[in-house]
Amino acid sequence: MIWKRWSRSEAVQNEAPAAEPLPESPIIESYKDPAPDTGISRPAFLDNLWREPAEAPRAQPMPRFSASAADDVETGDGTDLARRRLALRDALGASQPVIGRESFAGRHDALSQLITAVEQNRVHVVVYGERGIGKTSLAHVFAETAREARYLVLYSSCGTEAEFSAMFRSFAAKIPRLYHRSVLPNSLEAERGDNFDAMLPEQFGPRELAELFAEVIGTRVIIILDEYDRVLDPSFRRDVAELIKNLSDRAARVQLVLTGVAQNLDELIGYAPSIRRNIVGLPMRPLNYAEVRELLGIGEAAASIRYTDSAAAMINTMAGGSPYLVRLLAHQAGIVALDQRRDVVDGEHGRAAVERVLTDWNTSLPRRVQASLARDEAREHWPLLIAAARAGSSADGYFTIDDVFTELGGAQSQPTIERDIKQFAGPHDLLERHEGGGEVRYRFAYPGVSSLLMMSSAMARLAA
Ligand SMILES: Nc1ncnc2c1ncn2[C@@H]1O[C@H](COP(=O)(O)OP(=O)(O)O)[C@@H](O)[C@H]1O
Numbered sequence: 255m256i257w258k259r260w261s262r263s264e265a266v267q268n269e270a271p272a273a274e275p276l277p278e279s280p281i282i283e284s285y286k287d288p289a290p291d292t293g294i295s296r297p298a299f300l301d302n303l304w305r306e307p308a309e310a311p312r313a314q315p316m317p318r319f320s321a322s323a324a325d326d327v328e329t330g331d332g333t334d335l336a337r338r339r340l341a342l343r344d345a346l347g348a349s350q351p352v353i354g355r356e357s358f359a360g361r362h363d364a365l366s367q368l369i370t371a372v373e374q375n376r377v378h379v380v381v382y383g384e385r386g387i388g389k390t391s392l393a394h395v396f397a398e399t400a401r402e403a404r405y406l407v408l409y410s411s412c413g414t415e416a417e418f419s420a421m422f423r424s425f426a427a428k429i430p431r432l433y434h435r436s437v438l439p440n441s442l443e444a445e446r447g448d449n450f451d452a453m454l455p456e457q458f459g460p461r462e463l464a465e466l467f468a469e470v471i472g473t474r475v476i477i478i479l480d481e482y483d484r485v486l487d488p489s490f491r492r493d494v495a496e497l498i499k500n501l502s503d504r505a506a507r508v509q510l511v512l513t514g515v516a517q518n519l520d521e522l523i524g525y526a527p528s529i530r531r532n533i534v535g536l537p538m539r540p541l542n543y544a545e546v547r548e549l550l551g552i553g554e555a556a557a558s559i560r561y562t563d564s565a566a567a568m569i570n571t572m573a574g575g576s577p578y579l580v581r582l583l584a585h586q587a588g589i590v591a592l593d594q595r596r597d598v599v600d601g602e603h604g605r606a607a608v609e610r611v612l613t614d615w616n617t618s619l620p621r622r623v624q625a626s627l628a629r630d631e632a633r634e635h636w637p638l639l640i641a642a643a644r645a646g647s648s649a650d651g652y653f654t655i656d657d658v659f660t661e662l663g664g665a666q667s668q669p670t671i672e673r674d675i676k677q678f679a680g681p682h683d684l685l686e687r688h689e690g691g692g693e694v695r696y697r698f699a700y701p702g703v704s705s706l707l708m709m710s711s712a713m714a715r716l717a718a
């Protein structure tokens with residue numbers, strides 16, 4: 255994962271930590287310098303972060319909305335500032351996927367690989383990568399591009415409860431019957447305006463569905479199944495694999511694009527040799543610096559501001575190629591600058607943005623978790639916890655003692671690591687312990703804790 259890679263190659267500015275859109279953080283009054291052999295020095299900014307929350311300053315004005323909800327933008331300084339703030343949020347807010355090309359930065363290679371796979375190679379595609387790396391955004395922009403080329407694109411986000419026949423019946427309901435081989439253009443059926451679902455039996459499986467889809471003519475259909483990793487039911491995945499196989503065997507004009515959180519293809523589709531040659535895996539890589547710059551450019555144009563090279567480098571490093579984190583940090587840094595009535599966002603604004611983000615993450619952690627992080631053992635074993643967070647930065651968050659050992663570069667013995675890790679694996683503590691398949695694995699009970707630890711360590715390295 256990106257965070258991992260970044261932390262292992264400190265010198266590389268282009269590769270920084272990626273994280274999940276998951277917030278959280280700790281409250282610790284003081285902080286002991288960790289063991290010197292870890293190379294992690296004490297970050298000054300943590301003093302602020304870990305101080306008990308200051309008594310709320312008194313006599314502050316009540317918060318107000320910064321702009322009128324009516325769209326008529328008045329002139330004058332205050333409203334201009336408010337307008338720019340909102341424009342910045344619209345351009346760089348991190349809570350929504352990108353849905354149009356105008357706010358999509360970089361990724362030309364991924365988009366063109368996706369197009370080639372679908373258009374030239376006529377295969378099905380699995381787009382995979384960690385949370386926040388931009389899978390859904392890529393899927394939306396790809397859909398827009400394919401629609402322009404007259405593809406019929408159907409999109410659905412999978413839930414944990416996804417059920418094969420219900421989901422695919424609703425896709426069939428969006429394919430006009432007009433595109434069925436047996437239907438003549440001016441016939442009654444064509445004019446009735448019904449859809450493919452009318453031709454599906456009550457009960458159907460992947461085989462019957464593929465038979466029907468093989469009758470599509472006059473267009474090509476792309477079905478996007480987003481968040482495929484969330485589906486819990488193994489029979490759903492089996493059915494989808496079977497569908498892919500049957501569609502491929504029949505050279506049907508229907509192709510699937512699946513996206514999901516995973517580190518490799520097998521994790522997402524399972525071991526299915528029969529469909530391997532009909533599927534292409536497209537791993538999403540971290541954004542490079544040029545793409546980060548392009549993304550910042552979208553904010554710059556929207557809010558008439560400018561990110562200096564040092565702000566851009568800082569955001570790039572802290573975000574580690576995660577577009578989610580780039581937006582989160584760039585948005586905050588821009589707000590800090592605008593609040594100071596500055597058009598130029600510099601490294602200090604970037605630093606302030608990181609602190610804000612860490613503080614927000616911390617505050618959003620349950621009180622109990624904040625307390626766990628604040629206790630003496632956590633302070634003492636901070637480098638160990640960071641190593642654990644890095645070790646667990648794979649898709650499912652699990653790590654072993656061995657992984658932590660590797661992260662620490664052999665600085666501590668395995669029995670020591672095991673003993674220390676166990677201190678945090680009690681009931682309701684920071685870590686969960688899982689035993690199975692002859693292996694003991696751990697993971698952070700709240701994924702936000704590991705994001706927090708990793709970003710604070712990245713910040714510490716930057717300060718060092
Ligand atoms: N190429 C991109 N350009 C601009 N913003 C992006 C890009 N890719 C992702 N984002 C932003 O990053 C965040 C996470 O993207 P998303 O597509 O939801 O990731 P995923 O589906 O992999 O979890 C969203 O705020 C989205 O707007």
Ligand SMILES: [Mg+2]
Pocket residue numbers: 389390391480481
């Ligand atoms: Mg997504």
